[in-house]
Amino acid sequence: MNTGTHIEHNTPAVELINLHKSFTPLTGKGGKVRAVDGVDLTIDSGEIVALLGPNGAGKTTALDMILGFTSPTSGTCLVYGGSPRHAVQHGRVSAVLQTGALLDDLTVRETLAMIATQHSHHMPIDQALDRAGATSFADRKVSKCSGGEQQRLRFALALLPEPDLLILDEPTAGMDVNARRDFWAAMHAEAERGRTIVFATHYLEEADQFADRIVVMGAGRILADGTTEEIRALGGLRTVSVRWNSDDGDAATALAEIPGAESVRGEGERTVFTGPDTDAIAHHLLTHTKSSDLLIVQVPLEEAFVGLTHQAQQSAA
Numbered sequence: 001m002n003t004g005t006h007i008e009h010n011t012p013a014v015e016l017i018n019l020h021k022s023f024t025p026l027t028g029k030g031g032k033v034r035a036v037d038g039v040d041l042t043i044d045s046g047e048i049v050a051l052l053g054p055n056g057a058g059k060t061t062a063l064d065m066i067l068g069f070t071s072p073t074s075g076t077c078l079v080y081g082g083s084p085r086h087a088v089q090h091g092r093v094s095a096v097l098q099t100g101a102l103l104d105d106l107t108v109r110e111t112l113a114m115i116a117t118q119h120s121h122h123m124p125i126d127q128a129l130d131r132a133g134a135t136s137f138a139d140r141k142v143s144k145c146s147g148g149e150q151q152r153l154r155f156a157l158a159l160l161p162e163p164d165l166l167i168l169d170e171p172t173a174g175m176d177v178n179a180r181r182d183f184w185a186a187m188h189a190e191a192e193r194g195r196t197i198v199f200a201t202h203y204l205e206e207a208d209q210f211a212d213r214i215v216v217m218g219a220g221r222i223l224a225d226g227t228t229e230e231i232r233a234l235g236g237l238r239t240v241s242v243r244w245n246s247d248d249g250d251a252a253t254a255l256a257e258i259p260g261a262e263s264v265r266g267e268g269e270r271t272v273f274t275g276p277d278t279d280a281i282a283h284h285l286l287t288h289t290k291s292s293d294l295l296i297v298q299v300p301l302e303e304a305f306v307g308l309t310h311q312a313q314q315s316a317a
């Protein structure tokens with residue numbers, strides 16, 4: 001861990017306040033693209049946060065601002081209470097990016113040695129190789145490394161300055177299942193050492209398994225922010241499924257009479273009600289209708305996520 005002179009116990013790792021970033025489309029046609037559109041987000045030291053969202057949600061743009069690669073159009077972006085550039089220069093934050101350029105003709109170890117010269121303080125190269133799971137191919141030329149191996153090299157490079165905050169933009173893209181598992185195991189070890197980790201992903205499974213907290217982004221905004229359980233629980237994401245009895249008339253007509261219910265749909269032989277209060281729906285169906293075989297079903301996180309991002313795209317349109 002970077003032991004420099006920057007020990008602030010209560011300063012958040014990242015603080016974004018009403019952050020905006022707009023781009024003029026390359027075609028020059030149409031209005032500006034609001035890639036990040038009013039984001040407020042505080043990430044405390046030691047948190048592991050997933051930024052989850054579909055393509056174009058604004059995840060990379062937000063991370064680029066935290067890394068000082070690009071400046072906000074308006075709003076504030078603080079890293080450890082100062083500018084992102086200051087934090088990067090002092091080795092407090094580093095990144096594993098998908099596209100970080102590597103020199104083909106160097107070996108993995110030579111690449112680390114070269115970059116190490118640019119840091120005033122860095123961990124021993126063998127240690128960085130070991131922690132990133134790159135020791136076995138340390139003497140291989142970068143050009144001969146697989147995509148997953150190159151990602152591990154990028155991870156070793158990011159660890160070199162012993163950053164307090166690690167930013168990962170879709171770090172496991174292109175890795176197979178085993179490589180992905182190994183990568184997250186190594187990352188877990190870094191989190192246990194107390195590093196703050198912020199990663200962008202399209203994969204719910206990764207967010208669910210690895211993060212303490214999930215921030216769902218869509219159309220440049222934060223749509224939800226909480227633990228996986230909280231994300232699932234948002235917006236009535238449980239359903240009540242029954243065998244509807246036609247003696248009770250049409251289920252769509254009955255909907256208005258059912259407390260806590262907002263929508264109804266048919267699913268094969270079953271009828272599924274959704275709404276903020278599934279207990280009230282279930283109680284009503286059991287006591288006021290001839291419905292049978294009642295089930296309360298937890299909506300999978302996948303569906304919760306699709307529902308949230310779909311709502312955002314519609315309201316942004």
Ligand SMILES: Nc1ncnc2c1ncn2[C@@H]1O[C@H](COP(=O)(O)OP(=O)(O)OP(=O)(O)O)[C@@H](O)[C@H]1O
Nearest residue numbers: 023024025033035054055056057058059060061062
């Ligand atoms: N340099 C740029 N010039 C113009 N538009 C841009 C630029 N960078 C990003 N955008 C646009 O901003 C929006 C957000 O893009 P961003 O890359 O931040 O999303 P993302 O959530 O990271 O997506 P992905 O998961 O595909 O990486 C998109 O509509 C994108 O086309």
